[in-house]
Amino acid sequence: MSVPLLAIGSAPLALEPLIAAVSGPTEAAGPAPGSYGAVAAFLGLVRNHNLGRAVHYLEYEAYEPLALRAFEHIAAETAERWPGVRLALHHRVGRIVVGQASVAIAAASAHRADAFSACRYAIERVKQIAPIWKREFFEGGDVWIEGATADPGDQQARAAAERVACA
Amino acid sequence: MSVPLLAIGSAPLALEPLIAAVSGPTEAAGPAPGSYGAVAAFLGLVRNHNLGRAVHYLEYEAYEPLALRAFEHIAAETAERWPGVRLALHHRVGRIVVGQASVAIAAASAHRADAFSACRYAIERVKQIAPIWKREFFEGGDVWIEGATADPGDQQARAAAERVACA
Amino acid sequence: MRITVRLFARLRDIAGAAELRRDVGPESTIGTVWRQLVHEFPDFASYERSISSAVNADYARMDQAVNDGDEVAFLPPVSGG
Amino acid sequence: MRITVRLFARLRDIAGAAELRRDVGPESTIGTVWRQLVHEFPDFASYERSISSAVNADYARMDQAVNDGDEVAFLPPVSGG
Numbered sequence: 191m192s193v194p195l196l197a198i199g200s201a202p203l204a205l206e207p208l209i210a211a212v213s214g215p216t217e218a219a220g221p222a223p224g225s226y227g228a229v230a231a232f233l234g235l236v237r238n239h240n241l242g243r244a245v246h247y248l249e250y251e252a253y254e255p256l257a258l259r260a261f262e263h264i265a266a267e268t269a270e271r272w273p274g275v276r277l278a279l280h281h282r283v284g285r286i287v288v289g290q291a292s293v294a295i296a297a298a299s300a301h302r303a304d305a306f307s308a309c310r311y312a313i314e315r316v317k318q319i320a321p322i323w324k325r326e327f328f329e330g331g332d333v334w335i336e337g338a339t340a341d342p343g344d345q346q347a348r349a350a351a352e353r354v355a356c357a
Numbered sequence: 358m359s360v361p362l363l364a365i366g367s368a369p370l371a372l373e374p375l376i377a378a379v380s381g382p383t384e385a386a387g388p389a390p391g392s393y394g395a396v397a398a399f400l401g402l403v404r405n406h407n408l409g410r411a412v413h414y415l416e417y418e419a420y421e422p423l424a425l426r427a428f429e430h431i432a433a434e435t436a437e438r439w440p441g442v443r444l445a446l447h448h449r450v451g452r453i454v455v456g457q458a459s460v461a462i463a464a465a466s467a468h469r470a471d472a473f474s475a476c477r478y479a480i481e482r483v484k485q486i487a488p489i490w491k492r493e494f495f496e497g498g499d500v501w502i503e504g505a506t507a508d509p510g511d512q513q514a515r516a517a518a519e520r521v522a523c524a
Numbered sequence: 525m526r527i528t529v530r531l532f533a534r535l536r537d538i539a540g541a542a543e544l545r546r547d548v549g550p551e552s553t554i555g556t557v558w559r560q561l562v563h564e565f566p567d568f569a570s571y572e573r574s575i576s577s578a579v580n581a582d583y584a585r586m587d588q589a590v591n592d593g594d595e596v597a598f599l600p601p602v603s604g605g
Numbered sequence: 606m607r608i609t610v611r612l613f614a615r616l617r618d619i620a621g622a623a624e625l626r627r628d629v630g631p632e633s634t635i636g637t638v639w640r641q642l643v644h645e646f647p648d649f650a651s652y653e654r655s656i657s658s659a660v661n662a663d664y665a666r667m668d669q670a671v672n673d674g675d676e677v678a679f680l681p682p683v684s685g686g
Contacts, residue, residue: 233396309473341576484685
């Protein structure tokens, strides 16, 4: 069973397949199996509260072809900043109930510092530039959540993500 | 299926049970299910190379009762520094071959910054104070790896771990 | 020339459609299309400073020219993750 | 009084045993036990500045007193993770 490194879809997310994808045997051009000493991973979960509202569920929508390009863009940035890191990034769309995952990320590296930084950087960049939107269905109503203006060329945003990644 | 938050043993490690343990329903005293928005996780893997040597496998040994106390100590430090974070930490002992995991950590939190910091802090502290040793069996010999002098009261070491955790 | 407009999230709600076909004049840019839509849907105006855009599923700037048959997407501030 | 000594990793290899029973004098500390072992196993001397210790599976300092029946552990620099 093998999953793509970058994906967007409506199926529930799990981390194990991403971890296997980044740390397992690689294609001929990649590093030898066993060259990774660390995997850092992240799951974003739907919380039962947001801004004081009792949340029932979220609905995510995406501009899927552009979201995949955004993920490729993020993977390329990560590879440029942390050479040797392999990144997997899956985002779920559709209705996601409290406690379930909306995003899963895994980053494998020879050493843990780069794995942690790359993983953290990736989730920051997803939030900055991926064309994905969530609508929050809470006790008493619903609202589109609007965060960052998506601009992959915004170097200030990219620098902020690197700072937060403790790079 | 439920696993303890802190454990040491010879069985292969997987991350999913730890993630379920930190992010799933909690005991009566804990936070309500669904209060976590982020899980950061870490897997330490046996690498095929170390210091230029071709590694065959590692053998880990531990002073198990003290190692569990060390994990409790690390969990308490984490809870003190990042209130609301729930931590799971499992370490494997015995022979571990290249590509397999020696340590697995998961940290759940309302928000991702604390989850990442707590997870990173925990692995740093494991390396600093847990009474666990690895013997490296490489091409042509074997050697005990000796790292840090284990002193849970060393505040400089603790501060260094917090710094690395980007706290 | 004729283009397809893709709208997402609240922009889609305001317009009442995820996809529109619109005729635009020659030498139009993405910005031209946007201003035409603001005229049609006045509530779009509040996104003036926060909108971003794509052409044929690739990020694009507002001054980029559009061609016949292009798919032009307008992205309100994103909230993935 | 009689104590159990637990040794790990290379200390265990040097001593050729994971566990020793040793008699120690009254008012002995962990440090006393350690010096006795260094006398017995001269190669332990190189750990003088890097050793840490535990009594009855809890971290302890070298000046802590030991009691009859205690389990005293010596921990060379650790390398878990």
